Amino acid sequence: MTSIFDFVQKRILWIMLGVLVLEFVLFKVYFTAQLAPYYPTVSDQLVTYNAVYEAYYAIQDHGLAQAFQLDLAIKQGVFKGWLVPFLGLGFALLLGPFRETIVITNFVFFVIGQIAVWRFLSKRYDGSSALLGWGLFLLGGTHYFWAGGIDDMRFDYAGMIIFGIAFLLLLSIYEAPTPRKFWLFVLTFGIATSTRSIIIVYLLGTLGLVLLQSGAMWLIRRHDAENLKRFKFIFSLGIISTLITGTFIGVNWTYISAYYVNLKVSAEDAIRRNEGGTSSILGLVIYYPQIAVLHFANHILVAAVSFAIWLGIVRRRPAEQKLDWRDIYRTISPVSLIIGGITITICILGIVSVSSLRLQAYILVVTVSVILLLGLWKWRQSREPINWQEFRQRVSSPLVVASAAALAFYVAATSYAPSPVVVGVLTIPMVITITLLLAEGAMPLLSSNALQKAACGLALIGLANYGYAMILPRRFTPAVQGDGIAANQLMADLALVTAARSQTTINWMLVHPGFTSLGFNIYLYEHNDPGRVPGLLHLSAPIFAASEKELLQNLERADVVIAFDPVPPQRGFEYPFHTSLRDLEPVWRQYLEQHYRAEGTYALKNAQWQIGLFVRTDNLNQRSESAYAEVSPVSRR
Numbered sequence: 001m002t003s004i005f006d007f008v009q010k011r012i013l014w015i016m017l018g019v020l021v022l023e024f025v026l027f028k029v030y031f032t033a034q035l036a037p038y039y040p041t042v043s044d045q046l047v048t049y050n051a052v053y054e055a056y057y058a059i060q061d062h063g064l065a066q067a068f069q070l071d072l073a074i075k076q077g078v079f080k081g082w083l084v085p086f087l088g089l090g091f092a093l094l095l096g097p098f099r100e101t102i103v104i105t106n107f108v109f110f111v112i113g114q115i116a117v118w119r120f121l122s123k124r125y126d127g128s129s130a131l132l133g134w135g136l137f138l139l140g141g142t143h144y145f146w147a148g149g150i151d152d153m154r155f156d157y158a159g160m161i162i163f164g165i166a167f168l169l170l171l172s173i174y175e176a177p178t179p180r181k182f183w184l185f186v187l188t189f190g191i192a193t194s195t196r197s198i199i200i201v202y203l204l205g206t207l208g209l210v211l212l213q214s215g216a217m218w219l220i221r222r223h224d225a226e227n228l229k230r231f232k233f234i235f236s237l238g239i240i241s242t243l244i245t246g247t248f249i250g251v252n253w254t255y256i257s258a259y260y261v262n263l264k265v266s267a268e269d270a271i272r273r274n275e276g277g278t279s280s281i282l283g284l285v286i287y288y289p290q291i292a293v294l295h296f297a298n299h300i301l302v303a304a305v306s307f308a309i310w311l312g313i314v315r316r317r318p319a320e321q322k323l324d325w326r327d328i329y330r331t332i333s334p335v336s337l338i339i340g341g342i343t344i345t346i347c348i349l350g351i352v353s354v355s356s357l358r359l360q361a362y363i364l365v366v367t368v369s370v371i372l373l374l375g376l377w378k379w380r381q382s383r384e385p386i387n388w389q390e391f392r393q394r395v396s397s398p399l400v401v402a403s404a405a406a407l408a409f410y411v412a413a414t415s416y417a418p419s420p421v422v423v424g425v426l427t428i429p430m431v432i433t434i435t436l437l438l439a440e441g442a443m444p445l446l447s448s449n450a451l452q453k454a455a456c457g458l459a460l461i462g463l464a465n466y467g468y469a470m471i472l473p474r475r476f477t478p479a480v481q482g483d484g485i486a487a488n489q490l491m492a493d494l495a496l497v498t499a500a501r502s503q504t505t506i507n508w509m510l511v512h513p514g515f516t517s518l519g520f521n522i523y524l525y526e527h528n529d530p531g532r533v534p535g536l537l538h539l540s541a542p543i544f545a546a547s548e549k550e551l552l553q554n555l556e557r558a559d560v561v562i563a564f565d566p567v568p569p570q571r572g573f574e575y576p577f578h579t580s581l582r583d584l585e586p587v588w589r590q591y592l593e594q595h596y597r598a599e600g601t602y603a604l605k606n607a608q609w610q611i612g613l614f615v616r617t618d619n620l621n622q623r624s625e626s627a628y629a630e631v632s633p634v635s636r637r
Contacts, residue, residue, distance in 0.1 A: 036100055159199045
């Protein structure tokens with residue numbers, strides 16, 4: 001194994017390049033086979049695709065300079081982050097306006113994340129630790145999550161990578177502050193505002209907690225010069241980062257207020273909390289720990305198995321070298337203990353709240369255990385006692401910074417609308433922390449040969465996990481693919497019925513991630529018919545309850561309607577708008593039957609919905625009476 005490891009180290013650049021090419025080929029095959037045949041769902045990534053296509057065709061029609069003088073959607077979303085859509089636009093201009101080219105943006109960030117993890121660990125330790133970290137990175141569930149993953153063009157994946165790089169820089173500053181690291185962090189913080197602006201809140205919170213810990217340690221240790229230097233650097237980082245944040249908010253306040261602040265002060269906040277199951281205090285407290293288990297189940301299992309084996313080795317050492325729990329307690333500062341205790345408690349709540357883990361997770365436990373045990377087969381005891389003081393110094397830093405990042409994220413995310421995607425920002429902090437603990441715990445106990453075996457084994461498992469996710473994605477069940485086929489058919493039929501009209505008003509009378517106005521715009525863009533998009537007026541369904549008058553007025557204005565046929569019974573949570581449709585169905589259904597004809601129905605097996613496409617039969621110019629007056633008083637509620 002040592003000779004193989006030496007071979008790998010000597011040719012590491014070529015091997016890394018080959019692995020990245022393999023990853024890209026697998027990703028390309030996965031996206032082409034599983035996603036490209038169907039129209040994209042989830043509104044957040046539809047916004048990105050629509051903005052990129054609109055900007056691309058505007059540049060084709062008007063030129064680069066004049067195109068950006070128009071009111072483009074890609075400019076309106078700058079407050080959330082402009083880097084992802086502009087990179088997507090760049091790939092579209094270079095390789096053509098296709099989803100397969102735009103999504104390369106996410107793969108670029110995927111590569112950047114791997115390089116950042118590898119570089120940090122190889123400089124800190126050696127190739128074995130870098131392999132461990134790389135394997136753990138590929139085992140992360142965030143890359144393959146149903147939303148916000150590597151295949152989803154919302155901004156969260158790029159934000160996760162940038163947050164991770166900022167974490168690595170902050171950890172380096174905490175351990176050995178230098179002006180170079182300081183300005184690199186400031187640069188990364190600025191990039192964060194352009195990538196996924198919400199992560200600057202997490203970074204500010206992390207800085208604040210680390211600053212608190214540094215200040216406390218400086219006071220406890222009687223004004224130690226090292227802690228004072230660290231405190232000054234982090235305090236300066238906090239000041240500059242706060243100024244950047246304040247400037248960013250001031251410039252974009254109109255958009256931030258309308259998008260973020262309005263959610264908290266409107267009825268949408270309660271709706272989103274009910275949707276996420278966080279309307280109760282307990283649901284709110286355990287929501288993100290639950291979701292974190294889905295993102296980091298593999299990491300938790302690897303850490304648990306490794307820790308169990310490590311304890312077994314330590315207990316087999318001579319009595320004077322055995323683990324003394326009092327020594328471990330002494331190595332942790334009070335502030336670190338508080339932060340870590342809160343974080344561990346939150347994680348335990350999340351693990352307990354998850355009823356079961358995937359079969360793949362259990363298989364992973366067995367595989368990792370076998371590899372570690374094989375790696376320990378030639379284990380040799382160290383003749384020198386473990387230096388617990390040195391161990392404390394090397395592991396306390398990542399624990400402090402990672403705990404601060406986790407707690408800052410938890411407080412910020414819990415105070416806003418729940419989202420299963422955002423917890424992915426902790427991927428790189430999780431990977432680095434577990435890798436450092438494994439490396440520091442194993443080095444005094446294992447031979448380099450055993451460590452190399454474990455590292456190579458975990459790296460291969462990580463790569464296999466990535467390949468498995470690309471070749472056999474778990475979330476694309478026959479029911480999901482059937483819904484994709486239904487969405488395709490609806491878009492094709494909708495394109496036919498609107499082809500003869502120069503101006504068309506489409507009423508989307510349902511809230512569904514696949515049947516949306518942006519989805520139809522993207523269909524036209526991808527079928528080389530971008531000229532029809534400006535002639536479409538979309539009446540999109542809100543999530544709020546609608547009145548009888550509002551429903552009928554939209555029906556009167558529309559030329560085409562996409563609606564439930566019929567409204568399905570309630571199954572668990574549903575948006576208030578759907579409840580309104582069910583309660584008022586006799587009213588709007590009567591108007592629909594009088595003035596529209598059915599063009600097609602589309603069955604969604606996954607959601608158990610039946611959706612209809614309806615086209616107006618009377619002339620729009622002949623409608624002189626309001627839709628509300630045309631409905632008989634008997635049917636009103």
